[in-house]
Amino acid sequence: MDFALAVLRLRRSTHHQSRDFCSPQDFEILLHSSLGSSKLRTLLQFRTKRNEDPTEAVLRFARRIQGVLSRRAVPIPVYTSTVDVPCSSSFPSPPLICLPLTDLDFDAEKFDKNAEFCNFAHVLNDALNESPSLDLPTRHFVRRIEEWLAIEQRGSLGFLSSLFHLKASAERTRLCVHNPAYDPQLAYFCRSILGQNGSAELRYNSSYLEEAVKQSNKTRAKMIQLDKYDQYQMNPLYGAKHSYKRKIEAPEYYAKGRKIIRIQKATEIKSPKELWELHYPLHKAAFDGDAQRTKMLLAQGWDPNVKDDDTWTPLHYAAFYNKLDVCSELLLHSKIDVNITNKTGITALHFAALNAHEYVVELILTHSRAQTDIKDNTGRTAYDLCANMPKKEWQDVANLLRKRMEPSKIEVHLSSGLTLQVKVNDVKEATAGEVRDQIFAELELDKSAEAIFAIWIMNSRLSLQLNAEQKIMKNIEKWKDYIEKWGDEPSSPHATDDEVRIVFQRDAKTFVRDEEFAVCCHTVIYLLLECKTSNRTKSTFP
Template sequence: MEVVIAVIRPKPNVITQDYRARLYDILLLDSKTPPGEKVKQSKYLPMLSMNIIEEEPRELVLSHLYKITGAGESGAGIKGERAIQIPCNDQVDLRIQQRESLSRFSLFFVAVNSHDKLNKTFVDQAQHTPGFYQLDYVLEVLNNGSVNFPSPTRSLLAHLERWLHDKHSRPGAAEFLFSQRTDFRIRLTVHNPVFIPSRLAHQNDGSNISDLPTDFQMTANEALAKMLSIEKCDIVKMNPLFGSGLSYVTKANMVVTNKFWDQGIVLPGLRTPSVMEEPKWCDKYPVHDKAAEGDIDGIKALIQRGQHHSKKDSISWAPIHYGAWYGKTDVVSVLLDLGCSPNVSNNNGYTPLHMAAQKGYPLVAKSLLLHRGINVNAKDSSGRTALDICSQAPDRDRRHEEVLQYIREAQMRPSMTIEIFLMDKSSKQLRLPSGHDTTVHQLCLLMLEEFGLPQGTYLDIFTIWTCSPSLQLQLKPDHKPTRELENWNKRTVHMLAGARDEKPVLKWRRNAKISVDREKQLLHPEAIKMLFHEAYDNYINALYPCKDHDVLIFSAILFCIYFGERESSTAKTLLSNERYMKQLVPAVVLKAKGPLINKILKEYNNRDQVIGRERSTFALQKKFISHCHQLTVYGSAFFDGKFIHQTQRTPRSETNVACHIGVNDVGLHIINAQTKVMIHSYTYPEMKGWHEEEFVLEIHILKPESRSRRQQTNIMKIRTKQAGLIVNLMDKMVQMHYQSRNR
């Protein structure tokens, strides 16, 4: 079995916070590249092989960690606190079924101390360079493909994050994971003296059980036998100093009394506190404490050490609430600059602006209202805005009047808006309810309102995409579109498409993660209209490779939509116009097939049988989509890359063919970017597995069963910077179908 080790180093006070990937560092190894070789370095999780039947995994895991981090004469290696095997869940099990090689791997979580560091001298000399990296950075580059990760590391890192998130959601679980290891704590703990004989039996320093008093020997042995029989102990820890004659001081923080032990035996000097002291509020929520005091430097120092600027305390107040409540204008400004939202609310729905309005702090209100993401009309749980609370304050004075004036001026400012394009080239101008913190989910709700679509049925059918000429990305519900637009040319489009200075736009389009069966249930005219325009755009751009007969049917339907009922002679005249034909037939098909006028005209004249008697725009658009549903590639999200084709004559030589890669609920489809001809199309059952390595997407294709009955595969490769996105989408598609089959 191959053991993969996830060595996690927490930031200080991580167990008191909600899960965030940036609160952890993870150990990765980096293979060094010989000088002069142009080979991309690969980062991966440490691994070791073991025989699970004959060897104890946890001890070997910790020993291996000590070895790869600098064990030797210097003793510079890292000693982990504990090694815990992370069980597989349904998602990982599904992936194992699809790629047999992953079944060999077992993932172990190893916690290390937050102060553990790697020895620089050892790192410089190591063949496989170890290094700690912030976990959120690793997950980000894992998804965007900017750093190469082998397939086991890629799959198991995603599983690790879900496991850590689950542990934080369980009270006390994270605290246990990172508590000090038992045999490290033993040196500071007083243990039961009955275990002295078994300890001395293994000493090599000349000590002997017979050197102890007879009464002590008998009492200890009897007590040991009694406790083992009652408690069924597997491992016994003890204090090696007890009975040795050496002086030591007992320093116990907590004592658990064994009710079966003789109550007459008392260890001298040991004090048993009756109740553990609860941590003070200021220690548990240090940023909140500094915010209430107005300590700007203290806040910045805590944030740099890993504290979160928007964490809520036991009464659901964030630090900015305390700054607003106590009139600390500088605190509010600093927290806003550090990324805190001005619209964060407590359990009563109070935002910082509500508090400034109630207390009458004009400078605090002004600082908040100058922030571009402020929602001036945010309401509390009683439906009151900050303006309502300020105007109704019982102790209203001149300061409240100033706050009222600032709020009214802010309400008169033009509200922030954003333009969302539709696939028919029209657009909607939407307000940003939370300013630059507005999420995709919020915009989708506003779009549904614009078109009168019910949320329950259509909320997950359409979503926001960021699009430019070289790249189209579907955003997640919690993404903030304005931030995505800002980062597009700074990072995203260059990292995933190698392009620069492209103007991105937001589009409302079909969710690539829904199935065709789900789409067939939709009946709302506005939804059908939007689906039609997206399907038409893909069809006319030849992203839907189809047979000649399908092209003729599509053309006849489109002619009815654009030109309505026409006499045969008039229809032929319109079809003779090249500009009109380009609206009905993909340009690459027109160029390859020659004149199609007579064939399209024949289908159009026979429209009652081909299309049906219903001629409304809604019926024709629905007919167009219904015919698209029969295409294997329909509903795909498209990516760009180069198909690597190996020639038969010289297997080592290869040619790169520019292609479009479509991924949908059926499988993977590869289309020649120039000819628009389908190169390959594989359903998920036809693929054994897929992974990304050095911006190359590798697909393992199952061969038909051979005479030897041994399952064989072919490997197909596509070079693309978007390989990580493709793998991620395919994994989610398979997961979606796996869940639907088990319902």
């Protein structure tokens, strides 16, 4: 039986970091490169014997190659639904097995000399774009692996820990609770495996019981070290109150001289989930998406910023599970901290961006105190979590965050000393004429006064007037060159240049008759007066 083997491991940058969710950027996958000029990359192909369990075959093969006990091999459903299953006439796809690894020094050549680990995000991008560097089955398998990882992580917060870090059952077995001397057949088997004399008659009367137990315990412990037993438990006192033939041989040493302690059982033991629901009802309402209950609990005085045992707030749960109505109720609360982080430094905006919940991201960004530049413990912002994902849903969220991160207003100083925040379409491409028109609209100035005012860029050493078609930011970037060519000498050798300002003031080419013909309102007269007063004080022109 043939099947495809997907060897996954965490990247070195995320190997020792606690994560609630990992994107394809955090994984590496082992690919085989074919010889020749085509360099076609495929998943590893594996063949098992007839009626052999593929997962057991993979673990046995990995153990032989690595020399250590692999943790687990997990089968991945090749198709998400019956609709995706090919018809009977098509060639069936082989089963897909995932082998998770945590050994960063793992040598890929031991599996395949032509194999190497590749960034899973890059491979996924090639698969989504139908790159010819991947064969057709590998493209389908890569897309299926990404969907499987995303679904399992959203379904269980401890999925990654269980997949990569939880030790195998054989490694976790460190204690054997039993009385091997109570079962002659097992004691005989253990001794024969270890090369001891198993044919000798075993006597279990009271005089030999203690020595037999001691020796058999050592034997069984040795068996566990040799991985001959996964787990073995026996209760030697089972049925001691009932009459049966070997009752006299029951090992009284087990509880000899000790009083029987009767422990009263609790009438009701609550599970961790029930305790969580009891202690954090607002978190539970957010998790369930119950907006009405969320509103009621907030009205009763429950704090929306309280963290549960996992350091999540109700807004974290609502953003992670795409509960838009609950997010709306929480954000309307006057004391909500929209930027609060959990133990990994992740905000609710991080979770919404990570899962491509576009409407939740847009809703959070409407909050006046929402910050897009907060970084988690790995140094990534909400934008970083979705910018590298090639799917449309994540790119739409990235565009939302990018627009919020880019400034959309320019600060302009008036000659009176006041400042205006002028809104433009693109800060980098904004021209002096566009900014001047926006100022006229905000100050409600008459169009006849357009020839009187202009946009300037200046500091204490130089003042430059811009033409209407010149781009403001382009000229500010060249300011150092302008200072070297036309700027005044600094007032002292150690003086530093002050910041460049954008100023709205009188056009230097304006004649007095232009001012007389302009329909001047009170604001125009005030601006001209302040400009002339300032220039006369600085002795720039009369």
